[in-house]
Amino acid sequence: MPQLTPLDAQFLHFETATQVANIAGLAVLDGDLNRSDLQALLEQRLPYVPAMRRKLAPVPFGLDHPYWEQEDDLDLDYHVREIGLPPPGDDRQLAEQVSRLHARRLDRGRPLWEIYLIHGLAGGRMGLYTKIHHAAVDGVGGADVLAALLDLTPVPAVREGTPARDEPPPDPLEMVGRALVRLGANPAQAIGFVARALPHLDEIPVVSALPGTRLISGLARRLAGSGQAPE
Template identity: 80%
Template sequence: MAQLTALDAQFLHFETATNHANIAGLAILDGDVNRSDLQDLLQQRLPYVPALRRKLAPVPLGLDHPYWVREDDLDLDYHVREIGLPPRGDDRQLAEQVSRLHARRLDRSRPLWEIYLIHGLSGGRMGLYTKIHHAAVDGIGGADVLAALLDLTPEPAPPPAVPPEEDEEPPTPLAMVGHALTRLAANPAQAVRFAAAAVPHLDEIPVVSWLPGAGLVSRLARRAAGAGQAPRLPQLPAPRTPFSGPLSAHRRFAFVSLPLEEVKEVRRAFGVTVNDVVMAVCAGALRRWLEAHGGVPDRPLVAGVPFSLREAGRSEPGNQVTIMTAPLAVHLEDPVERLRHVQQAMRRIKDRFSLAPARWLREFSESMPAALMGLAARSAFGLVGQTMPPINVAISNVPGPQFPLYVCGARLLTHYPVSVITDVSGGVNITAFSYNGSVDVGVVTDRRMVPDPWELTHDLRKSLDELRNEACRDTP
């Protein structure tokens, strides 16, 4: 039976009354889906989706990371729920409902997911909110879970011909303790190996990279190991903003769809990538918001950008992701300068990442005794979040399918990511998902820090228009 990795377990450990590790998506469907039909579809496909049919099995005394065990009596009446919006049923009412759902922690005694059918949305549409714990999946794994509900045609596809894999029997409590003691004995040696391996990458680790001499030590260590010179990463402390510091327990959510072709117009005009354009659009929107709420800092914001550690052709369970930090040039007034600044920063990070993927977070987590990880994670989050948060904002751009998909016969119109904010990563998360000709952007904020995230979605639209105007000006 699969055991959570140290990185998976971190997403359990850092949760508090104000920090939640739910990742989710809000699908807007053309038409209404019946709850029993969705439950029937899940009943057929759950055997092929391990993340949805497993629950946590803690190790006695918390000596090791929990295990995933099969839930033999999965209660779909609990996991699949339905609610209705009040009259008008507009997008703001939908987003407010999602805000409340997203701030609720999942029940750890059950499989860590919930689905809500949200009826009453105007225009004959329906919302489908799917929430799963980050300990079970990362962003790519979450997309795989969503894919279990989706079809290429209005008619649901039959179950795969290949039988699902059978789960192994869970270990006994005595076996869990024995394995935990073995791991505990190996931790000191593993920590030494991590320390030696981490020295060449000190300049990649937030907070540590700010220490005097960290960059020099990293370069000398790489040279001594014969690794050659790697592109230098930007080292800027995150400026204080209205969305820096400890979070409240409440969230706000808003969303917007941007035409993918307009993003590509900017990409072609300036010879950059789609991801560069998305990052620059976010930079422009955040600059506009900061101008209206306290002023723009005189240096870049620091964005946390997820990078996948999954190797091509391999499908490993759990979290295979790391966070790289990138400067976000909100301090530059000219939109083209902001775009060029983003392009250069992302190119340096990708070049560095291609030489040696940043696995330090996963390796560091594995080097710590499991019994200490919970306390260490919560203590570190509390201390760093209150004193010197290394990140201002989390931004992610996930490419998706460019053809229509269906859920129980209803066409998927848009799909908005609903992601995570923490004390350490800042009170704003902007995640984009491209689907069938549009870039669907979900904005999650702390309710106290950014009470109206719709301002940011409007600013995203204005920021893209600004870049398109510059692209037209530069086109002969």
């Protein structure tokens, strides 16, 4: 399973309780789209979209960039949601709703994407809002996702071949070993990762019993802005 590149990991570190690294798109559709039909389509297509089947596998104590881990039990009821706008359902209301949705951090314990069906738009229209974390896709990756999910003709193309499966990430002990080797060869990088490890000191059984450990970890978490995002 691939490890996040330094650039991809930077998009994770960029986030705070009030700052997100989501990228998103909004489509306004004529007519209605059924949630169950959309879920059925995604169930067929997602095996061919690795970026939407992966979740983060963190390295213990933040010593290195996370790895990707394939999610075999993808919960489409969680990832595909629907909401309704109150009358009159104008474009201003749609923009305000999308702004609220975009400001919410994605759950890092799940694959980093969500899709919203937005009903109640004036003129019989509906919105389809999709957001995915920038750590999961870049511009080229986003184009690949769209190519896998959308069709250019009314009759969908037949998908050929068996979807590839990712190798599992290293176990936590191996992750730590690899991280220590890498940090030993790069002292400047080691300083940065030590700073990211400080919020986790109170999670280490022996270290957590030392005086002041919880205070240091709590202060480090606050400085890192790792609180809950506003709902």
